[in-house]
Amino acid sequence: MSTLEIAREAPGVDGPNADTLARDAARERRRLLGLSLPALVLVGLLLVLPVGWLFYLSVVDQDAYSLVHYQRLVQEPAYVTILWNTVKVSVLVTVICVLLGYPLAYLLAQLPPRAANLGLIVVILPLWTALLVRTYAWLVLLQRRGLVNTLLVNLGLAAEPIPLVHNMTGTVIGMTHILLPFLVLPLYASMRAIDPDYVRAAAGLGASPIRAFRQVFLPLSLPGLTAGLLLVFVLCLGFYVTPALLGGGKTYLVAMKIEQNVNTYFAWGASSSLAVVLLVSVGLLFAVLHRVFAIPRLFGIR
Amino acid sequence: MPGGPPVPVSHARRAWLYVLGGLIALFLVLPVLVVIPMSFSDTVYLEFPPRQWSLRNYRAFFGSVEWRDATWVSVRAALVTTVAATVLGTAAAYGLAVTRWRWSRAAQVLLLAPQMVPAILVAIGLFYLYAKLELVNTLLGLVLAHTLLALPFVVVTVTAGLASFDMTQEMVARSLGASRLRAVLTVTLPQIRHSLVSAALFAFITSLDEVVVALFISGGENATLTRRMFSALRDQIDPTIAAISTLLIVISVGLLAAAQLLGRARPAGRSG
Numbered sequence: 001m002s003t004l005e006i007a008r009e010a011p012g013v014d015g016p017n018a019d020t021l022a023r024d025a026a027r028e029r030r031r032l033l034g035l036s037l038p039a040l041v042l043v044g045l046l047l048v049l050p051v052g053w054l055f056y057l058s059v060v061d062q063d064a065y066s067l068v069h070y071q072r073l074v075q076e077p078a079y080v081t082i083l084w085n086t087v088k089v090s091v092l093v094t095v096i097c098v099l100l101g102y103p104l105a106y107l108l109a110q111l112p113p114r115a116a117n118l119g120l121i122v123v124i125l126p127l128w129t130a131l132l133v134r135t136y137a138w139l140v141l142l143q144r145r146g147l148v149n150t151l152l153v154n155l156g157l158a159a160e161p162i163p164l165v166h167n168m169t170g171t172v173i174g175m176t177h178i179l180l181p182f183l184v185l186p187l188y189a190s191m192r193a194i195d196p197d198y199v200r201a202a203a204g205l206g207a208s209p210i211r212a213f214r215q216v217f218l219p220l221s222l223p224g225l226t227a228g229l230l231l232v233f234v235l236c237l238g239f240y241v242t243p244a245l246l247g248g249g250k251t252y253l254v255a256m257k258i259e260q261n262v263n264t265y266f267a268w269g270a271s272s273s274l275a276v277v278l279l280v281s282v283g284l285l286f287a288v289l290h291r292v293f294a295i296p297r298l299f300g301i302r
Numbered sequence: 303m304p305g306g307p308p309v310p311v312s313h314a315r316r317a318w319l320y321v322l323g324g325l326i327a328l329f330l331v332l333p334v335l336v337v338i339p340m341s342f343s344d345t346v347y348l349e350f351p352p353r354q355w356s357l358r359n360y361r362a363f364f365g366s367v368e369w370r371d372a373t374w375v376s377v378r379a380a381l382v383t384t385v386a387a388t389v390l391g392t393a394a395a396y397g398l399a400v401t402r403w404r405w406s407r408a409a410q411v412l413l414l415a416p417q418m419v420p421a422i423l424v425a426i427g428l429f430y431l432y433a434k435l436e437l438v439n440t441l442l443g444l445v446l447a448h449t450l451l452a453l454p455f456v457v458v459t460v461t462a463g464l465a466s467f468d469m470t471q472e473m474v475a476r477s478l479g480a481s482r483l484r485a486v487l488t489v490t491l492p493q494i495r496h497s498l499v500s501a502a503l504f505a506f507i508t509s510l511d512e513v514v515v516a517l518f519i520s521g522g523e524n525a526t527l528t529r530r531m532f533s534a535l536r537d538q539i540d541p542t543i544a545a546i547s548t549l550l551i552v553i554s555v556g557l558l559a560a561a562q563l564l565g566r567a568r569p570a571g572r573s574g
Contacts, residue, residue, distance in 0.1 A: 145349075
């Protein structure tokens with residue numbers, strides 16, 4: 001409730017005074033909105049304007065409007081492979097994140113709040129650790145003489161070190177590790193909100209624990225799961241750092257192609273058309289996501 | 303029985319869940335923690351556990367002018383970004399929270415956009431713009447870009463803080479004769495200070511960790527630490543990075559502890 005509302009609702013304000021008050025209120029409103037102006041201008045100049053430019057660059061070829069950059073995306077096998085690779089890796093990472101994230105979120109949601117908070121630190125700690133540190137950790141762990149290969153060989157699970165890094169395997173492992181918290185956090189939030197009485201009621205009515213879980217708990221946790229998996233999928237689509245380092249230049253994804261087109265070939269048109277496809281896909285997915293889970297909540301703040 | 307198992311299942315029958323959950327939790331934290339002992343290894347192969355302990359990697363880091371310069375650039379950029387993003391974001395969040403405006407919702411989404419647009423697009427967009435404005439490889443350009451990226455966290459955190467603050471207190475202060483500015487400074491801001499500090503911590507860590515945008519717009523003597531780390535990692539695994547990573551982990555854990563003490567430790571958003 002702000003002053004202007006008080007002014008409007010105040011009894012006995014009528015006549016010439018009302019006009020002055022209304023004008024004052026309007027002025028104050030403008031000033032308050034002015035507070036958000038610098039931030040909005042910054043976003044407008046540094047984000048909306050350049051991204052709009054990319055849209056323009058994507059439909060221009062040699063100073064004339066043309067759709068040639070988009071045609072290339074569907075006709076050139078190299079681009080088709082990259083788009084297909086990106087979708088494949090994203091689906092794979094999302095599926096693994098669901099398989100690992102659901103049990104973890106479920107366990108945390110069942111624990112008493114104090115223990116759950118400690119458990120949540122385990123989920124949040126990696127988020128606070130620099131992305132490069134986590135990627136580097138996997139680079140070291142997965143290398144030929146790394147910890148994982150040493151363990152595999154010593155346990156007799158592998159006759160000799162397996163190539164785990166600088167390929168698709170390394171990319172998927174690293175991306176899963178980095179994106180898992182993004183699935184666990186919204187899923188945990190929605191599981192916590194499920195009233196345990198529902199499950200107890202099901203048990204009281206004779207449902208086995210498995211049946212109570214499948215018919216009551218699981219359906220109620222679906223919005224959180226959908227939000228988490230969509231978020232992971234969206235983040236996968238535009239991921240650059242981890243695939244670039246753990247993929248070793250062999251597993252090419254959209255973001256890496258955009259970087260290469262700009263830095264190596266100065267091909268702005270080709271980059272822009274890929275960028276537009278990426279942006280539109282991400283935008284659509286975020287719109288769907290927003291229907292399941294309000295975006296500010298996704299950002300992790302209640 | 304709050305928190306207890308909703309269905310009468312014994313702990314023994316759920317043992318598999320604890321084991322599975324524990325393993326997944328280890329998968330999340332171990333990779334990060336293993337880097338710490340490795341950074342004290344004496345060989346270039348980064349064995350675990352190291353056969354020979356040494357501070358070689360730390361000496362290499364502190365002895366290198368390039369690494370030191372890059373660290374200094376990152377720290378300066380992160381500090382300026384923290385101030386700029388916290389001030390701009392708090393002002394915006396306050397302005398949008400206290401007035402009802404037809405476009406408030408749209409404005410809020412716009413302020414979150416820098417974290418929703420994939421980092422690579424922000425990076426090439428800024429690169430294109432900065433090339434025209436001659437801001438490539440400048441500290442100013444870097445700070446502007448990082449402020450843009452940190453804004454969403456500040457806006458969301460402060461908006462959440464304001465949502466739990468009772469605005470009538472501000473009205474009371476004003477009815478007692480305080481100006482709006484004074485009411486905000488003496489009544490509102492002190493009460494949402496936890497949110498403000500969390501917001502500032504998010505902004506700092508966003509800037510310090512950021513790689514993709516820095517890869518395009520920071521270079522030369524203004525290359526950030528993460529930018530140099532990325533290049534070093536692409537070429538070969540430089541053991542010095544184990545030491546740098548350990549230092550970064552120590553900073554993250556310190557900031558996370560600070561945020562936990564303030565009761566709000568939920569950054570999310572970007573990966574990159």
